[in-house]
Amino acid sequence: MSTADSYEILLHADQLPPDWDQLAQDNLFLGRAYCQVLNETPANNMSCFFASVWHENKLAGILVSQFIDLSGMHHYGARRHCFKTRLRKFALKNYASHVLxxxxxxxxxxxxxxFLPEVPTSIIPALLKKAALQIQRQLKSEGVKIHLTVYKDFPQSDLxxxxxxxxxxxxxxxAQPSMVFDIPTAWETDANYVDALTKKYRDQFKRARKKGSDLVKRQLSLEELLNWEDTLHDLYLHVANNALFNTFYLQKGxxxxxxxxLADQFLVYGYFQENQLVGFNTxxxxxxxxxxxFLGYFDLIQKEKMLxxxxxYDMVAYSIKKGFKSLVxxxxxxxxxxxxGAQPVSMTAFMKHENRWVHQLLPIIYKRLEPEVIWQARNPFKHTTHDLICTQNTELAHLP
Incomplete structure (x- = not known):
C-alpha cells in the first residue's frame, strides 16, 4: 500500500461500503449491525465515527472510533466527593475534556x-494515525478541538x-486486564465445571446457589425489555455510579x-424476586x-443473594452448554x-495529548489519578493449587 491510499470518514452505519462486513466477519463489534447500535443508542456525550481505508479502489481496512465530550459529565463514580475525584474532574475539564x-x-x-490479510502489519500504525488525524480535522471544522487521543485495547500480538x-x-x-475464561473442549455442562473445582471453590459455588435459590431467572424478550425499561436503567445506574470512574452513561432504552x-446475538437475563426485577446481566x-x-442490581439483593x-456462574454455565470456546x-x-476461573489478559493502550507540555506529564498524571491496584488472582481448579499476586493500574475510563 502506498501514500495514494484514501480514507473515508463516515458518520452513519447506513453509509458503510458493501464489503464492510467481509473485513469485520471475525468480530461482531466491528460489524455493520453493531455499528448501527452505536449510531442509534450512543451515550449522550458520545459521537461515533467509522473509517474505511481504500487501496486501488478496494476496501482494505475498517476502523471504529468514538469522540467523548467529558465537559458535561456530572458524575464520576462512587468516589466523586473525595479530593482525588475533584482533582480528576478539574484535570479532565481543563485539559482532557475532548477525547478521541x-x-x-x-x-x-x-x-x-x-484489515485485509495482505495489508502488512508494519504499516497499520501509520494508517491508524492518518485516520485519527482525518477525524480530528473533521471535528475541528465543527469547532471541536481534540485534547487527548487514545488507541485501545491491544493484546500481545504482532500488531x-x-x-x-x-x-x-x-x-x-x-489498564486493568481483561478477564477471560477459556472453556475446555471436553466440558459439556456446568457439572463438568463444578467437578473441576477444588473443595474450597465448590463450597463457594454451593453457598452462592443456595443463597440465590429463591430468585427466578429468565431471558427477557424484546417486549419485556421495553416494559422494564425504567427498572433496567435504574439497576444499571446503581452499578455504574459505584464505579471508580465513568466517562459515559448508557441511555435509557x-x-x-x-x-x-442484534436479535438473538444479544441476550438479556433478568433476575426476579416476587415478580420484581432486582437484577440483570447481558x-x-x-x-x-x-x-x-453491562449488568445491574440493587445492592441489598446483591449482598443477600450473592447475586x-x-x-x-450462570454466564459460565450458559457458555459451556452452548459450546463457546471462551467467555470474556x-x-x-x-x-x-x-x-x-477467569484469567487476566493484558491489554495495552497508547495516548497522546495535543499539548506537548501536558503530554510530557501524562505518566505522572495517570499514575497519580489512578494508582496501581493490588489484587489476588484465585485459581479455583484442582490442577492449580497456588494463588498469584497481581498488580495492575486501574482503568482510565469506565469500561465493562
Whole structure:
C-alpha cells in the first residue's frame, strides 16, 4: 500500500461500503449491525465515527472510533466527593475534556480495526494515525478541538509490537486486564465445571446457589425489555455510579435498541424476586466467543443473594452448554472473576495529548489519578493449587 491510499470518514452505519462486513466477519463489534447500535443508542456525550481505508479502489481496512465530550459529565463514580475525584474532574475539564478513542470505549479488547490479510502489519500504525488525524480535522471544522487521543485495547500480538515501534511519541500504558475464561473442549455442562473445582471453590459455588435459590431467572424478550425499561436503567445506574470512574452513561432504552438490532446475538437475563426485577446481566455472542456486557442490581439483593457471583456462574454455565470456546468477562471486579476461573489478559493502550507540555506529564498524571491496584488472582481448579499476586493500574475510563 502506498501514500495514494484514501480514507473515508463516515458518520452513519447506513453509509458503510458493501464489503464492510467481509473485513469485520471475525468480530461482531466491528460489524455493520453493531455499528448501527452505536449510531442509534450512543451515550449522550458520545459521537461515533467509522473509517474505511481504500487501496486501488478496494476496501482494505475498517476502523471504529468514538469522540467523548467529558465537559458535561456530572458524575464520576462512587468516589466523586473525595479530593482525588475533584482533582480528576478539574484535570479532565481543563485539559482532557475532548477525547478521541480509536477503538470502542464501551468494550474491552481490540475492537478498533480490521484489515485485509495482505495489508502488512508494519504499516497499520501509520494508517491508524492518518485516520485519527482525518477525524480530528473533521471535528475541528465543527469547532471541536481534540485534547487527548487514545488507541485501545491491544493484546500481545504482532500488531502491538508494531504499534510500540511506531507510537514512541505516545504514552504507553496498561489498564486493568481483561478477564477471560477459556472453556475446555471436553466440558459439556456446568457439572463438568463444578467437578473441576477444588473443595474450597465448590463450597463457594454451593453457598452462592443456595443463597440465590429463591430468585427466578429468565431471558427477557424484546417486549419485556421495553416494559422494564425504567427498572433496567435504574439497576444499571446503581452499578455504574459505584464505579471508580465513568466517562459515559448508557441511555435509557439502550438494551431494548440493542436487542432490536442484534436479535438473538444479544441476550438479556433478568433476575426476579416476587415478580420484581432486582437484577440483570447481558451477553453478546461474538462468533465462538461469548462477551459479557453491562449488568445491574440493587445492592441489598446483591449482598443477600450473592447475586453478582451467581450471575458469573450462570454466564459460565450458559457458555459451556452452548459450546463457546471462551467467555470474556472484561474488566473490573478482577478478584471475584478470577475466583470462578477467569484469567487476566493484558491489554495495552497508547495516548497522546495535543499539548506537548501536558503530554510530557501524562505518566505522572495517570499514575497519580489512578494508582496501581493490588489484587489476588484465585485459581479455583484442582490442577492449580497456588494463588498469584497481581498488580495492575486501574482503568482510565469506565469500561465493562
Amino acid at each position: 478513542f480509536i477503538g470502542n470505549n464501551m468494550l474491552t479488547g481490540q475492537n478498533a480495526c480490521a 502491538l509490537e508494531e504499534l510500540a515501534l511506531h507510537f514512541t511519541d505516545h504514552y504507553r500504558f496498561e 439502550h438494551f431494548y435498541q440493542m436487542k432490536k438490532i 451477553l453478546i455472542k461474538n462468533g465462538s466467543v461469548m462477551d459479557t456486557y 453478582y457471583l451467581n450471575m458469573l 468477562f472484561a474488566r473490573t471486579a478482577l478478584e471475584i472473576k478470577s475466583s470462578v
